[in-house]
Amino acid sequence: MRISNRTIEEVKAKSDIVEIVGEYTRLERRGANWWGCCPFHNEKTPSFNIMPEKNIYHCFGCGVSGTVISFVMEMEKIPFTEAVESLAKKAGIEVIYEGGSGPQENGKKEDETRKLLLELYDRTAGTFHFLLTESKLGGPARAYLQDRAVSGQTIRDFRLGFAPADRRWLYRFLRKKGYSPEFLEKSGLFSKRWPEICVFAGRLIFPIADRRGRILAFGGRILAGDGPKYINSGDLPQYKKGETLFGLHLALPHIREQKSVILCEGYMDVMAWHQAGIPNAVAPLGTAFTPEQAKLVHAFASTALLCFDTDAAGRKATYAAMLLCRETGMDVKVLDVRGAGFPDCKDPADILKNHGPEALKKVLETGILDIDYLILNAGAQFDLGTPEGKTKACGYLFPYLAAIDSDVRLESVVARAAAAFGISSQALFSDFQKRKQPSRARAEPVTEGKKPSARKPGAELRAMLAVVANAEFFPKVRGEIHADDLEDPAAKEIFILLEECFRSDALSFDAVLEHCKDGELRSVMTDAYTSGEFSTRAEEIVDDSIRRIQRNVLEKQKAGLIAKIKLAPVSGNSRGETDVDEMIARIREIDGKLKDLKEA
Secondary structure, eight states: OEEOHHHHHHHHHHSOHHHHHTTTSOEEEETTEEEEOOTTSOOSSOOEEEETTTTEEEETTTOOEEEHHHHHHHHHTOOHHHHHHHHHHHHTOOOOEESSOOGGGTTHHHHHHHHHHHHHHHHHHHHHHHHHHHOGGGHHHHHHHHHTTOOHHHHHHTTOEEEOSOTTHHHHHHHHTTOOHHHHHTSSSBOSSSTTSBTTTTEEEEEEEOTTOOEEEEEEEEOSSSSOSEEEOOOBTTBOGGGOOBTHHHHHHHHHHHTEEEEESSHHHHHHHHHTTOOOEEBOSSSOOOHHHHHHHHTTOSEEEEEOOSSHHHHHHHHHHHHHHHHTTOEEEEOOTGGGTOTTOSSHHHHHHHHOHHHHHHHGGGOEEHHHHHHHHHHHHSOTTSHHHHHHHHHHHHHHHHTOOOHHHHHHHHHHHHHHHTSOHHHHHHHHHHHOOOOGGGSOOOOSSOOOOOSOOOHHHHHHHHHHTTGGGHHHHHTTOOGGGOOSHHHHHHHHHHHHHHHTTOOSHHHHHHHOOOHHHHHHHHHHHHHOTTSSSHHHHHHHHHHHHHHHHHHHHHHHHHHHHHHSOOOTTSHHHHHHHHHHHHHHHHHHHHHHHHHO
């Protein structure tokens, strides 16, 4: 079953593309359109344009284009069907399904697997939460949380749970609920070697949710016995840990309101901030902070407050996160747990436990600029009284300097560091210029699409762009020409896309855009559509395009016939002579058609 075209069109008509995109990046109105920084690549100057009247978006920086449905698909990394269903639910539209196949059926099996896994993880999270809060089995986990001063409200907000120490308990429970061994084997909940053994057994469970609050995966902390202190779900069809942040679903409204985000080390730290009444905290998930996570928070926050552990690993994580945040265009400050007057604590969770929520709020007052943090770190690590120490201190700063894309800021930072190290700004900048590597911020943007080609469209491509910008004329076009009449691959692809939409009774520009998987071609079509080049004299342009393509086809046929005549044998009243006569007659016929097209 696929979603009906009527439902798809109603979803597009009733979904406010400005409101939807505004959930991911800040927008401002300029005339009839809205502009913001592109959520698909890193930029500081807004080049992402939304045209509400046409219900499409286009980035003039990286070239991505599409409709509200394709936007949700690419931002949420979900299939077409799920994107339509999500938008329909938000708009209060009933989703109607119908038989038959179509583009929406692509990946149907994977789509269904995602849904079943989401249902499984939600059900399992509910079971674990019940065991923690209501069962005797959860007693040790409750005692641990009480010792860490985690409140009942925090337990409920984060849906914390407990997985029983009996490693086969969950398998038996889920089999009774009707889940097949084959499905459970692929769920990520059980050992690959021993399919009935739960990998999270005997652990406090931290459900990991997407920004909409759907449970995607789990993290687990061991409470007794041997084994790693924390384990986390690996990547799954519904979950990519490098693209998800713990606590984001709870923190997002506050991040959006305050335009700032607190990045911390782990689950307990995030919960400590939230319990202290500072709910804009999130954390990476068992990995280093990633470019995808930086891009995710930058869509809503202009400032990142880094609050990682104060040990060597924490300092390394702070530096790495600092670079990514700077490269995405965020201002960065570093929070100092020990500098807030709590030398007995190494992280926010310790402060909450030992000193209470009010003490944790004081940590916010310790924020220092990232460059000042780096200068202090350099002074602690290297002997600034020696040339070697100064050289190493400067080298320590070079990755940070490379992440700065403003010459004014770079000059200011260099002057600040040079003064602290007791050297000249010129010497520091000179060494940096000699050794610097290209910044990730200046590398090719990370995006689903490609930057549009600067190649000028040929006649065939221009013809099909005119048709796609005026899709209502395609029935006329398909009655006159065929996809095989086109030599330009891009023009042929557009024709095929139009044909697919025509056959599924969804012929419109945005429908063509939804069907197109080529980011560059989507951008080319959007440019043609939004430029208005084909908005006037539309029917005349389309008719001229048809005639142009027909002439090209006839000219090619004529050239082929002439080539065959030249190769034909001369042999009196042979069959070859008859063939030549037929080809000459066909050439005359073509010439007549070409004359008619020229006079039309």
